[in-house]
Amino acid sequence: MKRKGFALIAIIIIVLFVAIGVLSTTGFIANRFSGFDVDQRLFRCTYAAQAGIQYAIYQYRAAGTLYASGTNVSIGASDTFRITSVSAASNYLLVDATKVALGGGNKQLNTITYKNTSTTTPITIASMNVIWNTASSNLTSILINNVNVFTGSVATPGRNINITDTAIPANTTRSNNRETFSAAMNGGGSTITLQFVMSDGSDTTTCTVWPKPGATCPVTTDLTITSTGKTTGSALYKTYQATYNTSTNKISAYSEIASQVP
Numbered sequence: 695m696k697r698k699g700f701a702l703i704a705i706i707i708i709v710l711f712v713a714i715g716v717l718s719t720t721g722f723i724a725n726r727f728s729g730f731d732v733d734q735r736l737f738r739c740t741y742a743a744q745a746g747i748q749y750a751i752y753q754y755r756a757a758g759t760l761y762a763s764g765t766n767v768s769i770g771a772s773d774t775f776r777i778t779s780v781s782a783a784s785n786y787l788l789v790d791a792t793k794v795a796l797g798g799g800n801k802q803l804n805t806i807t808y809k810n811t812s813t814t815t816p817i818t819i820a821s822m823n824v825i826w827n828t829a830s831s832n833l834t835s836i837l838i839n840n841v842n843v844f845t846g847s848v849a850t851p852g853r854n855i856n857i858t859d860t861a862i863p864a865n866t867t868r869s870n871n872r873e874t875f876s877a878a879m880n881g882g883g884s885t886i887t888l889q890f891v892m893s894d895g896s897d898t899t900t901c902t903v904w905p906k907p908g909a910t911c912p913v914t915t916d917l918t919i920t921s922t923g924k925t926t927g928s929a930l931y932k933t934y935q936a937t938y939n940t941s942t943n944k945i946s947a948y949s950e951i952a953s954q955v956p
Contacts, residue, residue, distance in 0.1 A: 750777045837871060
């Protein structure tokens with residue numbers, strides 16, 4: 695009887711170990727399938743987001759369409775993307791230095807105009823990069839629309855000069871603009887360039903405004919396109935953002951970001 699009792703205990707122990715093993719294996723397999731499902735959904739989200747970027751570029755090239763966030767676009771039965779594409783503020787600022795002149799003892803750079811070429815969108819200048827090659831002269835003030843937006847003493851190169859934020863309404867030109875230096879800027883070989891950084895973080899192309907006659911500096915032509923890909927029945931998503939240059943028809947920057955298009 696004792697032997698039978700020991701045998702029964704052994705059988706029970708074996709059954710328990712087998713049951714534990716089966717449960718562990720089942721849990722492992724379930725976790726593997728769950729992880730596989732997540733991976734597949736993330737792949738689909740990635741492809742959907744990338745498709746959104748390409749779709750936005752195609753629509754812009756075909757019809758000049760800019761997308762504001764709003765409607766999901768379906769890819770098949772289960773996958774969608776949502777896109778937003780915006781033209782950077784720097785795309786609208788036209789710098790015209792074709793009538794540039796020095797005044798105030800050749801210390802003041804005058805007769806440059808700044809125009810917001812957008813017919814609907816106001817823009818704001820937040821800072822400036824001013825670079826010149828007369829080392830003995832410092833930049834002492836900046837006026838836009840006859841308003842002093844910077845006073846100080848900055849040596850060349852004057853990068854990231856924090857000016858008073860200056861808004862330019864749509865389809866408006868600012869004419870009374872001036873950069874003042876501490877010494878004459880009419881020496882042989884003197885050059886001055888301006889670059890504007892907008893409130894949305896975009897910046898214009900660098901514009902050579904001196905020597906005369908200066909130049910008309912076209913704006914940059916970048917679009918920022920953001921696309922979020924999702925699958926139905928899941929909170930997972932992937933978002934990618936691209937900078938597309940409409941002049942070269944090339945993507946100049948491309949990266950994944952954490953937030954999704956609302």
